[in-house]
Amino acid sequence: MMDEKKYWNPIIETLPREKLQEIELKRFRELLRWAKDQSPFYKRKLRGIEPGDIRTMEDVAKVPVTEKDELRAAQEGKEPYLYGDLLAVPPERLSIFHQTSGTTGKPVYIPDTYESWQWVVEVWCYILYAAGFRAQDRVFLPFAYNVYIAFWQGHYAAEKLGCEVVPGGALDTQGRIQKMKEVKATALMNTPTYGLHMAEVAKEMGIDPRRDLNIRRMISAGEPVPEPTRLRLEELWGAEVYDHIGGTEPGGWGGMCSEKKGMHVIEPHYLFEMVDLETMSKPIPPGTKGVAVITPLCRRCIPLIRFNLKDVMMVMDEPCPCGRTSIRVSQIGGRVDDLRKIRGVFFTPAVVEEVIRGKFPEVLEFETHLTQEEVMPVLTLRVEFDPSIGEGQWKELRGRIREQLKIRSNLTFEIEVVKPGGLPRYTLKSSRFKDLTKK
Amino acid sequence: MDYNLREMDSEIKAIEESAKRLKALGQGIETVERNTEAILAFTFLLKRNISDLLE
Secondary structure (H helix, E strand, C coil): CCCCCCCCCCCHHHCCHHHHHHHHHHHHHHHHHHHHHHCHHHHHHCCCCCHHHCCCHHHHCCCCCECHHHHHHHHCCCCCCCCHHHCCCCHHHEEEEEECCCCCCCCCEEEEEHHHHHHHHHHHHHHHHHCCCCCCCEEEECCCCCCCCCCHHHHHHHHHHCCEEEECCCCCHHHHHHHHHHHCCCEEEECHHHHHHHHHHHHHCCCCHHHHCCCCEEEECCCCCCHHHHHHHHHHHCCEEECEEEECCCEEEEECCCCCCCEEECCCCEEEEEECCCCCCCECCCCCEEEEEEEECCCCCCCCCCEEEEEEEEEECCCCCCCCCCCEEEEEEEEHHHCEEECCEEECCHHHHHHHHHHCCCEEEEEEEEEEECCEEEEEEEEEECCCCCHHHHHHHHHHHHHHHHHHHCCCEEEEEECCCCCCCCCCCCCCEEECCCC | CCCCHHHHHHHHHHHHHHHHHHHHHCCCCHHHHHHHHHHHHHHHHHHHHCHHHHC
16 A cells, blocks of 8 residues: 655654744754864864854854865864864764765765764655655665765665665666666666666666666755756656755755655754855845755764855745745755856856756767867867767757757857767766866 | 654653663673664654654
């Protein structure tokens, strides 16, 4: 019999907003106290901040934001080894290690105690349940099971939900597809890029994921899923595809419900704020683009207070028909780190993905290069077409792609066609934007 | 559906107290210490998910 329950926690997920905020403020004060007492990093950073004075969201905004570079500096060369001044518990209490991917610099090491890891997993239970994962599911994880947190949380959360978890670790893509077919997996967790790649490989194997596999539900992690990419995955797999948002430092902090319109913040386990792009400190109202700032409220091992996620987002104003009362956000502008001002226009690589995945199913893979020719910045989109697309069609396609990119971004792109298999495929985080102007 | 939060909260606290007592009784026995630590990790979550709503 199908499980008709909608919520992992029907009480918390439908609490009035004022009550959610009251709990969050109380937890924020407790976390500040804990961090000031136990973490040498925050003892310094929060000097002059009195936790008891934090009564409103305006008070919260007076607490300094934590940047990723500060976390690196607080760890490097400091004792206890690996975690340095960030650690707020005795090292013997640690039970699991993860690290960031290091794509924006030296990796940050994030450990958990048994207790804090169970909290990280619990939060993911909210995410999976909202995405419709249930005890009846046989969940396949095509994940490398390594030092990155990625799907470890998903693995243990699915197990806690009562799902049957199939770890597809040490297999190549073909092996994973065969295994999913063999065990009749009903649900899948992967990066959107790898979901597209698996569908491509399955096709080469003569397997149509829609027809020949049983995947009915998929959750994405590791990188943002622009709406056109999500819809393309749904089409390719014949499955309901949900996005989630999180990272190594804060854990998974938001996910899509059955409405698939934006992502619910897992409140009151997290305190979510949006600050404006210019000052990076002033709170902004719903419906305005800003940068997301997050505080995991119950992870005491390495406290994180007002962590700058550097993701450009917008809070959605209207209540969600699913009945959840938590803040809903849409991930609309990519990463602040990827934002470039080119010929006077703000450019984010997320725009390219929206155009390609939304309008050009003929494109299997793509990559954007930013170069400098004399004083002029040049954007080149390298595309790899499906092998079924004959060379005779390339010119027309290139013209249409250039036109659509111009409409969407107000910038002119050079379009270069790459031979089949000429562009990299990614299994974890994709890196489709290369700024080659940086020495 | 109505839930009796007070009763749930009181059961959570009872489990927590009981686990703490067991841990003290079994001090020096790894299996008792570690398994009660695990129970306490879950009572921590139950308190965050249920008990905190009462305050």
